[in-house]
Amino acid sequence: MTSRRLTVADDLRRHITSGRLGPGERLPSESALSDRYQVSTATLRSALAVLQAEGLVEKIHGKGNFVRRPLRRITYVGGWGILDPRTAADVDLRVTVRTAAIRARGHLTALLRVEDGSPLTEFLRVSHDGEVPHSLARVYVPRDLTPPTTPTDPPREAWVETGICLPSTPPAEVHETVTARLPTPDEASALRINTALAVLAVTRVAADIAGRVVEAALLVFPGDRVDAVFSTHHVIDESQVSR
Missing domain, CATH: 3.40.1410.10 (Chorismate lyase-like)
Known part of the structure; x- marks a missing residue:
């Protein structure tokens, strides 16, 4: 059975790869995302960590989570x-x-x-x-x-x-x-x-x-x-x- 964190990560990934969430765009707050997916804050942060490790999302201290812009090699x-x-x-x-x-x-x-x-x-x-x-x-x-x-x-x-x-x-x-x-x-x-x-x-x-x-x-x-x-x-x- 797919874990809740991977289900959340998969849905957010689709939003990013489809362009519904564009480069540099701020994601909804963690509390809002937790409510949307009906998961705990810990599970939501674990899902975001999956996307951060993939280079799709970056967390900027004090500002929130953002869709990562394509990075120059x-x-x-x-x-x-x-x-x-x-x-x-x-x-x-x-x-x-x-x-x-x-x-x-x-x-x-x-x-x-x-x-x-x-x-x-x-x-x-x-x-x-x-x-x-x-x-x-x-x-x-x-x-x-x-x-x-x-x-x-x-x-x-x-x-x-x-x-x-x-x-x-x-x-x-x-x-x-x-x-x-x-x-x-x-x-x-x-x-x-x-x-x-x-x-x-x-x-x-x-x-x-x-x-x-x-x-x-x-x-x-x-x-x-x-x-x-x-x-x-x-x-x-x-x-x-x-x-």
Whole structure:
């Protein structure tokens, strides 16, 4: 027998896929929906959670439940790259930036290969596609390597629209660890996604020719809209080809 929560979810899904409830439209209040379907508030919220996990509905704290607008896919380019330039160039993509002076503790000491307590600058960036959070980045840079310009007025050659800080000189080595996992509560809140939706987490560590880490970045992308692309380039010995 189909559970009541799935019956409710199926009916609301039909309303959304048929266009009776359009993108960005607010759903009736949870109490009104509970009365309409004659279910408890707990059952109604469980049905909405099904639709949230499918990416059809999003809940905005203090405002209610809305039909989710179609979301643009993100392309993460592996190596010392950025997000798809076609996405980065979109005029609707905006970035909020918060900086903080911190000290290296715990896992940051290992990531940046520094002593405990070493001074760092933390950049917390959330990019938005319109009003929808697009991606989350926590970037850590040794204090003496922090760009002198402020995040509110970045030079084009050192910053990109994705909010990832890039030194003017590419690093000699980039090491990336890519993990699919569930979001932390803070990540789910910042990205406005359900805690049951997997994210793609990238830990990127960049070092200079001397082996010093110049940047450690912790990047998080919602798993329902991201593609990760990694390319391998082989050096061809022309002397061997000509033989």
